Amino acid sequence: xVEIQGTAATEVSRIIEPILEEMNIELVDVEYVTELGxxxxxxYIDKYGGVTIDDCAAVSREIGDIIDINDTLSGRYxxxxxSPGLNRPLKREKDFMQAVGKKVRLKTASPVDGRxxxxxxxxxxxxxxxLIDLENGEARLSLTDLEKxxxxxxxxxx
Numbered sequence: 001x002v003e004i005q006g007t008a009a010t011e012v013s014r015i016i017e018p019i020l021e022e023m024n025i026e027l028v029d030v031e032y033v034t035e036l037g038x039x040x041x042x043x044y045i046d047k048y049g050g051v052t053i054d055d056c057a058a059v060s061r062e063i064g065d066i067i068d069i070n071d072t073l074s075g076r077y078x079x080x081x082x083s084p085g086l087n088r089p090l091k092r093e094k095d096f097m098q099a100v101g102k103k104v105r106l107k108t109a110s111p112v113d114g115r116x117x118x119x120x121x122x123x124x125x126x127x128x129x130x131l132i133d134l135e136n137g138e139a140r141l142s143l144t145d146l147e148k149x150x151x152x153x154x155x156x157x158x
Contacts, residue, residue, distance in 0.1 A: 016063045028084045039077040044084040051083040086153035103152040
């Protein structure tokens, strides 16, 4: 999978977010990538109570023509609309606020204390800094230095 220029995903987000808000659906993320030599536009959505296949189909119908009319993407592409899944990506500050108290996996752009990968419980977000409870202590990471962040869903094996 090769990520295509990020500005296309940003422009798609700008165009479709108001439409999704009218549908009471949250835009979680947009990816524009190349897989097996073909462009794929992935739109991840969520809503209170979870996303159904019917929600994905409705969103696909609503946004497909609008993206084409705005001529945001050149040429043919495959549109995929889905739930973000259990390991939901964390992108915006509000995503991190909602994740306080939950397990997260974070990757920083530059090393912090000799490492770039962190997994633990998100304790807080204050002034752009995340406080993470790790197995061997705590780490304070800057939101601006994050390369990737996801919730970690753990199954209870009781």
